[in-house]
Amino acid sequence: MSIYQLYELNHAALAPWRAVADAARLTFQNPLNPFSDTPFGRSIAAAAELFERTTRRYGKPEFGLTETTIDGKTVAVHEEVVWEKPFCSLLHFRRELDKPRDDPKLLIVAPLSGHYATLLRGTVEAMLPEHEVFITDWTDARMVPVSDGTFDLDDYIDYMIEIYHHLGPNTHVMAVCQPSVPVLASVALLSEDRDPDLPSTMTLMGGPIDTRLAPTAVNQLAQTRGTNWFRSNTIMSVPFPHPGFMRKVYPGFLQLSGFMNMNIDRHVTAHQEFYQHLVDGDGDSAEKHREFYDEYLAVMDLTAEFYLQTVEVVFVKHLLPNGKMTHRGRPIRTETIRNTALLTVEGERDDISGVGQTKAAHALCTNLSHDKKQHYLAMGVGHYGVFNGSRFRAEIAPRITDFIATHGTGRGNGARKIATNGATAPKPEPAAKPAPDRLQAISGIGPKIEKLLNAEGISTFAELASLKPADVAKLEKKLGFPGRIAREKWIAQAKSLASK
Numbered sequence: 001m002s003i004y005q006l007y008e009l010n011h012a013a014l015a016p017w018r019a020v021a022d023a024a025r026l027t028f029q030n031p032l033n034p035f036s037d038t039p040f041g042r043s044i045a046a047a048a049e050l051f052e053r054t055t056r057r058y059g060k061p062e063f064g065l066t067e068t069t070i071d072g073k074t075v076a077v078h079e080e081v082v083w084e085k086p087f088c089s090l091l092h093f094r095r096e097l098d099k100p101r102d103d104p105k106l107l108i109v110a111p112l113s114g115h116y117a118t119l120l121r122g123t124v125e126a127m128l129p130e131h132e133v134f135i136t137d138w139t140d141a142r143m144v145p146v147s148d149g150t151f152d153l154d155d156y157i158d159y160m161i162e163i164y165h166h167l168g169p170n171t172h173v174m175a176v177c178q179p180s181v182p183v184l185a186s187v188a189l190l191s192e193d194r195d196p197d198l199p200s201t202m203t204l205m206g207g208p209i210d211t212r213l214a215p216t217a218v219n220q221l222a223q224t225r226g227t228n229w230f231r232s233n234t235i236m237s238v239p240f241p242h243p244g245f246m247r248k249v250y251p252g253f254l255q256l257s258g259f260m261n262m263n264i265d266r267h268v269t270a271h272q273e274f275y276q277h278l279v280d281g282d283g284d285s286a287e288k289h290r291e292f293y294d295e296y297l298a299v300m301d302l303t304a305e306f307y308l309q310t311v312e313v314v315f316v317k318h319l320l321p322n323g324k325m326t327h328r329g330r331p332i333r334t335e336t337i338r339n340t341a342l343l344t345v346e347g348e349r350d351d352i353s354g355v356g357q358t359k360a361a362h363a364l365c366t367n368l369s370h371d372k373k374q375h376y377l378a379m380g381v382g383h384y385g386v387f388n389g390s391r392f393r394a395e396i397a398p399r400i401t402d403f404i405a406t407h408g409t410g411r412g413n414g415a416r417k418i419a420t421n422g423a424t425a426p427k428p429e430p431a432a433k434p435a436p437d438r439l440q441a442i443s444g445i446g447p448k449i450e451k452l453l454n455a456e457g458i459s460t461f462a463e464l465a466s467l468k469p470a471d472v473a474k475l476e477k478k479l480g481f482p483g484r485i486a487r488e489k490w491i492a493q494a495k496s497l498a499s500k
Contacts, residue, residue: 004236004251014055024048039279046278050271053290058298060140061118065093068128069436070101077128081137083166086148087303088159089137090166091117093128104404105171106131107163107199111178112138112156112306114255114299120176121295122388122438126397127174129435131404134167136179140252140300142244152305153182153313157327160186164197172404173199176387177353180207181314184361185325185332192336201407203400205345206353206386208314209361210321214354217262222315230311235304250307252299259296262351284446291440291447321360334364341372341407345396347381374403390441390461390497437461441497444488461498465491 001009025048027033028041035041065077076096083090106127110117117137127133136159141151160182164171175183183202190198211219222230234254238244260267270289277286319325325332342365344358359375362368376399378391385391436459439450456475458464467475472491476482485491 002236002239003254005239007251007253008239011055011057018052018055021048021052025052042279042281046275049278050275053293054271058294060116060300061121061295061298063091063093063118063121063124065121065125065128068095068125070095070097070129082134083163085159085162086144087139087141087151087155089139090163091135091137093124093133093135095128095132103130103132104200104408105167106133106404107167107171107173108133108135109160109173109175109179109183110136110138111176112302113178114252114259114302115296116298116300118298119295120387122392123174123176126393127401130401131172134163136163138300141247141249141303142238142242142251142301144244144247146244146247150305151303153309154328156182156306157186157189161190164190164195164199167197169197169200170408171197171199172201172203172408174203174400175205175207177206177383178208178310180204180209180358180361181310181320184209184334184364185320185327187340188332188334188337189327189330191338191340192333199340201341201343201404203343203345203403204358204361205396206347206350206383207344207358207361208353209359209364210318210357211315211354212318212321213356213360216351216354218352219315219354222311227308227312227316231304231308235308238301244301248304249301250304252301255302256297256299282444284444284449287446287448288440288443321364334361335366337365338367338369340368341374341403342368343374343376343400343403345376345378345386345400347383347386348377348379349382350386352383372407390437391500393435393437394497394500434460434462437497439464442488442490442493444484444490461494465494465498467491 025045028036028045028048030036033041036045063079065079067074068077069075078094078096080092080094081089082092108120108123108127110120117135120135124133124135144151156179160179164173164186173183173187184204187199187202208219211222215223230250234250235248236251238247238249270293274286274289277283277289313319313325317324320332320334323331342361344361346353346355346358348355355377359377362373362375365373376396378386378396381391386396436454439445439453439459439461440447442461442464445453453459453464456478458467467485472485476485
């Protein structure tokens, strides 16, 4: 019996106990239960929820992006599939605009490394106001029947080229982490062919272009173990009754185990704090924990051929920086890239793709002029902060928007730019309200309170930070939580986030 089968058996065996735990939680949270509002009742309910959450299998999350704010107005957003293959769908976040806008087409290439594309929900949300956004939505390999064929790194590059052709000219591509290598390779192929659908700009973020530079623990593991070790120890067959029965895969639960073991102390502490938040009745903090781990613990399987080829090409033999990478026997010639402007973004504290690994793309594009190259190192930012969170929204996203506006050509690339540190841009129109911040970044503010604050006209860190004592007292009275703003230091947190 394989480890995958044991995993499935264990999950099935725990199903009755999860049901009992969920029933216990509902019982002790019922307002009619006299114990529900006691420390004992909350402790039982908290323990039951913790057990249920740590033993469940998390399904694919939803993007849930139903609106955005453009020029101070709320605009409805609809998610639609515009291109589809067995292993990937292309999603378009269509904005219901009153008047047409000449915004650039932005293709966000999500990583195929275990998590779903919804991990980039914040990335999509930040880019929606200024761009026509598309994203690759990769399919869980265990859900793809064997009859649909294989999927390897060459197929990945083929998919990228097909998507470029589907979107047409003047598209801008943003690769987050793992896709940096196949995206750079696909752009090189189109450049050599002088393809009219060549992307105008290419943004590579926290990607493993050359993992020999500042190698991380992940890079060192691949280098020391070698491809054969991964083939022998991580590749398994999808068990019955999944649609992909008998397909060889790298299981998502193994990938998740590796992710969590890198920072196991942090995850244990987070779950201990979650339990305490439930006992204390701090629903907002508990909800933030749920939101994060509902996404983080949702993982998918990768095809064995794609995973092993990626390990071999990117992490063991470093074929792209060595000039030896091929696509179906055809050499990848990055020196042919002359017209696609290149922006690379790295995080100083990235423990997955070390500093310099993504920037290495500039050295490979030897015939790309200096004015079409730009690099940004985000100080104090970790791997996930490169493409999500307050620092991404405040520092990185505006730079990407400005880079796209600067180097875009033709329709879909107006002259409008967003100011970044050290850059100049036209002053915003007086009627335009600043883009809203995600107030949930402040400890103690959950989705419900964020909506209440928005309803009171507070949608940015700066607005919250500027509240006077009288405003605070009035707000607390109106919202029904006296003393909470001071106790949880919302103002101090907002000032800190607004200054970043």
